[in-house]
Amino acid sequence: MEAENLTELSKFLLLGFSDDPELQPVLFGLFLSMYLVTVLGNLLIILAISSDSHLHTPMYFFLSNLSFVDICFISTTVPKMLVNIQARIKDISYMGCLTQVYFLMMFAGMDTFLLAVMAYDRFVAICHPLHYTVIMNPCLCGLLVLASWFIIFWFSLVHVLLMKRLTFSTGTEIPHFFCEPAQVLKVACSNTLLNNIVLYVATALLGVFPVAGILFSYSQIVSSLMRMSSTEGKYKAFSTCGSHLCVVSLFYGTGLGVYLSSAVTHSSQSSSMASVMYAMVTPMLNPFIYSLRNKDVKGALERLLSRADSCP
Numbered sequence: 001m002e003a004e005n006l007t008e009l010s011k012f013l014l015l016g017f018s019d020d021p022e023l024q025p026v027l028f029g030l031f032l033s034m035y036l037v038t039v040l041g042n043l044l045i046i047l048a049i050s051s052d053s054h055l056h057t058p059m060y061f062f063l064s065n066l067s068f069v070d071i072c073f074i075s076t077t078v079p080k081m082l083v084n085i086q087a088r089i090k091d092i093s094y095m096g097c098l099t100q101v102y103f104l105m106m107f108a109g110m111d112t113f114l115l116a117v118m119a120y121d122r123f124v125a126i127c128h129p130l131h132y133t134v135i136m137n138p139c140l141c142g143l144l145v146l147a148s149w150f151i152i153f154w155f156s157l158v159h160v161l162l163m164k165r166l167t168f169s170t171g172t173e174i175p176h177f178f179c180e181p182a183q184v185l186k187v188a189c190s191n192t193l194l195n196n197i198v199l200y201v202a203t204a205l206l207g208v209f210p211v212a213g214i215l216f217s218y219s220q221i222v223s224s225l226m227r228m229s230s231t232e233g234k235y236k237a238f239s240t241c242g243s244h245l246c247v248v249s250l251f252y253g254t255g256l257g258v259y260l261s262s263a264v265t266h267s268s269q270s271s272s273m274a275s276v277m278y279a280m281v282t283p284m285l286n287p288f289i290y291s292l293r294n295k296d297v298k299g300a301l302e303r304l305l306s307r308a309d310s311c312p
Contacts, residue, residue, distance in 0.1 A: 039075070101160055
């Protein structure tokens with residue numbers, strides 16, 4: 001089929017998971033449930049933190065931002081997928097696909113930055129407790145979040161503008177349930193060398209550097225804990241990192257799974273299933289991890305729900 005520059009009226013075809021008509025209601029119910037649980041869980045975290053003055057600290061400020069980003073992240077892909085399943089269609093417009101790519105890169109990148117900033121917050125709290133309030137002041141916290149948004153905004157924009165210059169065949173099929181950037185580049189008809197270079201550089205900067213920051217922070221935390229004489233003090237200090245470590249492990253573990261599944265196997269089915277873990281399961285589990293493992297958040301949620309019950 002002849003390659004051509006796509007207009008706004010042109011469409012890609014998202015192959016999704018299965019063409020079995022009997023399986024569509026099951027998939028729709030499953031993904032709708034996961035989406036609603038994710039949005040509700042993260043909204044409750046945001047409301048609990050904003051309504052409880054005890055949680056107006058840097059750690060919970062970053063957590064509320066993470067919850068907001070997770071809501072946006074899952075909302076970038078799942079609503080369109082649910083519409084396609086319900087309407088028994090597979091198409092997504094060219095501009096809709098580019099929009100998905102842009103926001104996917106933005107919110108995934110923000111996740112990495114926020115997890116790194118939260119690790120730095122724990123490093124300061126444990127290694128420099130006497131200077132914590134001075135170092136992690138509201139101005140610095142706001143600056144870290146704004147700087148993260150600014151950096152990821154330009155990285156995502158550059159990538160999408162480079163992708164816009166590519167040519168595709170009319171009716172191009174994407175073996176995925178959303179416009180995953182690497183999959184879109186694979187189906188392009190024109191040379192994608194520059195796009196791949198930018199994608200790899202972005203992955204290095206937005207992935208490797210935050211991971212390095214997280215590893216450095218926790219290496220310093222472990223070193224500081226080893227110098228503590230009290231076992232109870234060690235446990236109390238490290239327990240504040242438990243939820244963050246679980247979220248980091250889940251986020252990067254599923255991200256690595258997506259990368260390995262696409263590199264090792266050419267099966268679109270296995271790649272799509274791995275992406276479900278990354279794009280849907282991780283944002284859904286984050287509120288449970290923080291509410292179940294964190295007494296402060298759990299208490300704030302209980303007070304929030306009790307106030308809601310007491311309202312007429």
